[in-house]
Amino acid sequence: MEMVLDWRSVGSLLATIMVFRTAMRDFLPPEAEIFLRRLLTRLAAAFRPHVGTILIDEADGASGGANDLYDASQLYLGARCLATAPTVRLHKPRQAPRPVASLPDAHTTHDVFRGVLVKWTARPVERGASAGGGGGGVFNPYNPYGRGGGGGEPRRLELQFPRQHRELIHGHYIQHVIDEATKMRLRSRERRLYTNRAAAPGDDHHRLWTSHAFSHPSTFDTLAVDPALRDDIRADLLRFAARREHYARVGRAWKRGYLLHGPPGTGKTSLVAAIANLLEFDVYDLELTTVPTNSHLRRLLVSTTPKSVIVVEDIDCSLDLSDRKNKARDDENAAQLSIISPAAAAAMAAMGRESISLSGVLNFVDGLWSSCVGERLMVFTTNHPERLDPALLRPGRMDRKIELGYCSPPALRVLAKNYLGVGDEGCEDAADDPDTVSGLMADAEGLLAAGVLITPADIAEVFMGCDGAGATAALRKLADELRRRRDAPAVPVTAEAAMTTE
Structure with a gap:
């Protein structure tokens, strides 16, 4: 009852x-x-523990761009906190060496920082509820298929901690997460070689470049250049990479410009690869002939990343960079055309405004847009520096002008060591007589010192042709080639060749 x-x-x-x-x-x-x-x-x-909360959205609410703090947090959690988690999300980017772990939605993991226990929780965010409004169209490496075209909800990380440790979390833990993620990226990142795509309507910043793994073997130790010049370039590069605070203090963008010039085959491309390998930078190979307008050139510039080398090879062949010298003549021609056909003159003027120009290249190198991405080298190469406009060569745009000339005796010694194993300590191949090898090296060096012109690429081709025949045969063939060039009659310069040179 x-x-x-x-x-x-x-x-x-x-x-x-x-x-x-x-x-x-x-x-x-x-x-x-x-x-x-x-x-x-x-x-x-009032009856619950005092807990502070930090919300980290996947997309930035102001611009809709990817939130770097979200990416850093997911990378940090994947490396530090998910080893004991019951469930993780794995994603392997194309050509990446290993998969990347991240925290799945509605799951929680914990971390300890200076004795303080914090809790991380991943949560989906309903569209319209986040500051970013869904962040449509933003690429994120942890959500490669969840953006754009109506796919996937944006996500958020929730960091909870005891409220009495608010200063520790805000002032130290968040920065600790960012620093650790940066170190992990540097240790595990695969350097890339990028090239710009031909412009197409609707291209966004993520489709301006195509990339491949960069694994060029060139180093400063294998460069066939004068040792003093090689050491000077290496010291200049290392000094540049270590002087971020100096550039900020003097009010300059953290970038440096190099002009590499010299005859074909003197090692300009190999030097670019050695620079990238020394600094561990990505390489952006910019083909100016596929860039339609100055505005597209600016988009290419701002879409590059820090720690990169932007290379424009054969700048004199890419476009006419001497247009200011011919401006008066062009204006006279345009005036005559406007008298004959005003419509044709207007069309030509519109085409000129839309195409890439010297002014656009100068702004690309040293304008306001050039300071958008720091820690970057700009390297131009040319076989004919005299064809370039002086405005492109002034200090601040081209900080160093490096001439790579024909092979010298010190450069020959580097090539002999690389290809034949011939060094100061002798010859690696026991079948070669050391005295004979030394005599042939002295003959070749003497011919080079006497003014015989040959590029490092030509010498490398001679050595490659004697692969397996031994150092003696290779050096004898090189000495014969140098004598042939010394004894060959000088080729007269024709009027047509002189006009082409001018």
């Missing part, structure tokens, strides 16, 4: 609650209902 009375009491209590709830909805003003809800929430919070 007591059990029956107890159940009757419970039933009466539930009925009373339902009646009270209905009365609240029907008779209580909305303002009073909101006030009561807030009051109950505060009362409940």
